[in-house]
Amino acid sequence: MKRNRVLARDLFGSLGQNGKKRKEEERQMEELSTIDECNERIDDIELNEMNTCVVNIPENGSVEENTRESLWKAMSLNDLRRMLFLLNTTLSKRAINSYFELDSHTNESAMKQLLMDSDHIYEVEVCALCSEDVERCECVDQSKAKIAFADYNVLLKSLLDVYGEDIVETQRKILNSSKTTSPMNFGYLKRKFVESRSKNALTVHFQSGFDGIRLHNKSRYKVWPFTMMPLDMEDRERCSIRSVILTSLYIGKKEPSYKVHDRIVSWLLNEMSRDVEWRGLKVSSKLISAIHDDQARRKIYNLKSHASKGSCPFCLNQGTLRKVNNVTTISRAVMKEAVPDGLEDGLVERGNYSQFHAVIPMYTSPLDLFHIFNEGVFERTLNELFGVRRLSIFDGCETRSISPVPLPSKYRQISGRIKDITGSEKACIFESVVIGRAFSGSLPPIVSWIIVGLHVLYRLNIDPLSPFKINFVDNVSKCAESLQEIIEKYAPEMINGSKVHQLIYHSTESVKLYGPLLPLSSQSHEHSYHHLQRVLCPEITNGVTKSILRTTQNKLELYAEVYRRAEETEDFLTSCFDAAKLGEKMGISMTKRRTKLINVPIEFAYLASEGDLFSDTFYVNGFRYSSKVANSSDDSNVMYRTGNKIRYGKVIGFLCKEGLEDVRLLISPFLISNSHMKSLAERSVTSGISTQLCQKLLDTFCDASYGAVVTGLADTIVVHQSYIVGHAVYFSENAINIILPFSQRPMLS
Structure with missing residues (x-):
């Protein structure tokens, strides 16, 4: 049953009565140019009718900037907290008016102007x-x-x-x-x-x-x-x-x-x-x-679908096995706009570039790491292993359940329902459960090599140390070349699509131009889209475009005002309750996390120096590390640097001076080996893969920084916090103890 509503002070009358009355009301709507579109919630049908009376506004022009800035400066800290609450709660003008009716404020007029004014949009x-x-x-x-x-x-x-x-x-x-x-x-x-x-x-x-x-x-x-x-x-x-x-x-x-x-x-x-x-x-x-x-x-870019000839944004051949002119793949960077008549340019209308x-x-444009890996090859591999099998190379690899792996506490624990997880969780499962199965020999050799190759190529682009590695591009090139060779020869059906094609044929070119691809990933943009859905769009309102833009700009201006005050006033975020709450809600609190310090235990006294205190938990660069292991998470396994090499170890505790200065970790290093890679190479030769290809794959993928088998623990050592790279994941698969790198550069998820 349709709800009867009165819109914009009864100027629209009662919608949906009879045809004549509707036409008369539409005529009235067209004559009125000053109607406030955002006073009432409306449904999709009414929004479509309202669209006919929108007045086009020029796309250039500006608002008096100092006016809005002065309004923000005039607000008290308590008013800023109220603004943050309203901006995170609703886009409805009616709800805002109702809020101020319940509780009046000195700066009510300024707050309403900032929340409701759309002249700058x-x-x-x-x-x-x-x-x-x-x-x-x-x-x-x-x-x-x-x-x-x-x-x-x-x-x-x-x-x-x-x-x-x-x-x-x-x-x-x-x-x-x-x-x-x-x-x-x-x-x-x-x-x-x-x-x-x-x-x-x-x-x-x-x-x-x-x-x-x-x-x-x-x-x-x-x-x-x-x-x-x-x-x-x-x-x-x-x-x-x-x-x-x-x-x-x-x-x-x-x-x-x-x-x-x-x-x-x-x-x-x-x-x-x-x-x-x-x-x-x-x-x-x-x-x-x-x-x-x-x-x-x-x-x-006005391109055809990925199944069409010439539709790859980087070359003129989306189907990788069928080379152009049976010779090689022609790069768009070489051909540019002058595509020969005998070849497809991949555009919806030939020659019609955007x-x-x-x-x-x-x-x-750089390759999008998030959609190629997380939403691409990782998702496809998980579907083959835990869902519906479509590729013949995955015969006999199906698994009905996921064995739980204790991840660091900053990661949401793995869900048992593959279809309901996010792209970030797909990467977590691939980088722990799936890699563990490949390392332990639970999968056929071909599948294992492909999974290991994808893992190595992904790690190269997300590793915290990758921006500083001189041989980064060479490593990516070797990895992509090895992955290309084994997929073309043993799993060509995987290339039916754009993601694997771009991964093995164009990743080298992309990293030569841009370096590691993680900071250029669409993941940050995707996170902002989800933020719009979860926080800024709880309901459809009349004039939703202005509402969204108005709210996002207000939130950025609010953050800017808090940052300005923090710079002008020393210890601003700890000066009073309202300032501390603002910093906490905005994620810019300057207070340090509490760390419980005790005297150094006797068993670690020989590793301590004068004035040292001990703790079992510490935060390094915002990440939690602890010798305590919870039921579902584990923050005790770390990666650290010794020279140019990556090592793994288990956190025993922390040493520091009074005031949390000179922080050092007590670590028991893992004794590791590459026996899993040697075993994989032996099984590969037995299954018919050439010795030359196996040696090439070993040379490319066999490195402890990509994961290893644990054979024991060494004596405890002291490592300064500046040498910590990040978390690692330690678990057992088929009676084999496996340690895997699990740290990556900071990125929204």
Whole structure:
């Protein structure tokens, strides 16, 4: 039964009565241009009717920036806490009004203005096919949609207030050739950095993302956020949800065409052409990279599906075994736009490239590690082992259950239902359970080699030490070449699709340009999309595009205000209860975690120095390490460096001075061997694999940094916390004790 509602002060009357009355009301709607669209919740049918009366607003223009900034500065800490609560609770204006009716505040007017004002957001009604304004569209199958544009300059300044100093410091490290985890310090991006640099000015380099989400399960609308992430930051700052900004939003009943994306990018480049001032420094911004999953990338570059000839963004041959002209695969970077008439260019309309291709050519985009591994080959392998088998090489490998493996406490424990897990959990299962089965000899040799090869290639791109390894590109090249050889020869059916093709044929080119691929993964953008779904979109509201953009910008401005106050006032986050709660809720609390310290036990006295205290649990770089082992988690296994080699050990305890200074770990090193790889090579030769190929695979994949078999424990040693690389996973499979690396560079999941 349809609910009767009164919308916008009864101007719409009672919808759904009779045809004549509806037509009269629609005529009235068209005559009214000042209706407040966001006062009431409406359903999908009413939203479609409302779309007809939206007034197109120019995509350029700006709001008085100082007005909003002054409103934030005038608020008390208690008001800022209330704003954070409201921004995390609802998008409904009615709910906000009801909140203030219950409890009045001194700054109520300013808070309402910040929460409800949409003058800084510009919205246009367009055709989803041609991206033209509806009144200028000539499409026969016109489909109305909306694009909302945020105030880019305000977003940029708020981002700089939060991360500006980190960006400046990271760029200083790049110029001085110091160690940094920023992807701007490698290859293609470093050249772009040098080219764009100017004296007495700061240039922020961005990576864009564009993908579809669903606001809720029953929504008929397609929502595509356009997000951007700065690359001039270290891993820990760049992986925060606050570093991803939402600049534009598309919503419609049809998915956007590449022309819609082109229009958004054109608007963005126009906004980027104007510099902003931050702390007396001239700041410009540049779009230098883009990352998308395979389906979204084909859409924005106007490519055919992956099954079509010439549809690979990196070459002119998606089907890897059938070489172009029976000779070799032709790279798009070599051919560029001049594709010979005898070859397919993979475009929906031959020669019709999107405008975005001129900004960021499709063959220069980095491989998306998240969708190729987590949502790609890992998911496919798990389905073969624990679900429905489709590839013949996995005959006899099916497993009905997953043996629990104790993971570090920062990871959610493995679920028994493969279909309900996230991409990050798929990687956890592959990197523990599946690799354990390959190392223990539970799988056939061919399957084991493929799994080990995927594991090594993945570890090379996520390892915390990979940005500093001189031979990183060579190792990736050897791994991809070995994996290519064994898949082409023994499992060619795995290449039916885009992910394995890109992995074994184009990963080397990608890491040569960009270095390790994890910091350029779409995982951060995906996390921001999920954040929109979980936190910012609890319900469909009238004018949902403005609501989402308004709320995301308000949250960034709120973070910027708290950071400004923290810089101006010493010990701001610990000065009072409200400040401490703000820091806690925003994840920027400066208080150290409590660590219980006791006198050094007698059995460890010979390892301690004067003034040392002891603890069984400590936090190193934000990660928990402990000698205590829980029922479902284990933080006692670690990776650490000795020279240029990786070692594994079990944490016994911690030594430190008063005030938590000079932290050292007491570690019992694992005695390890590579017997699992030798056994795999012997089984491979027996099954018919050539000795030459087995030796090549051993030379490429046999390294303790990728995992090993544990034969015992050595005497306890002392290791300074600066030599700790991360967590490891220790478990038994088929009576074989296995230790695996489980640390990776910080990344949203």
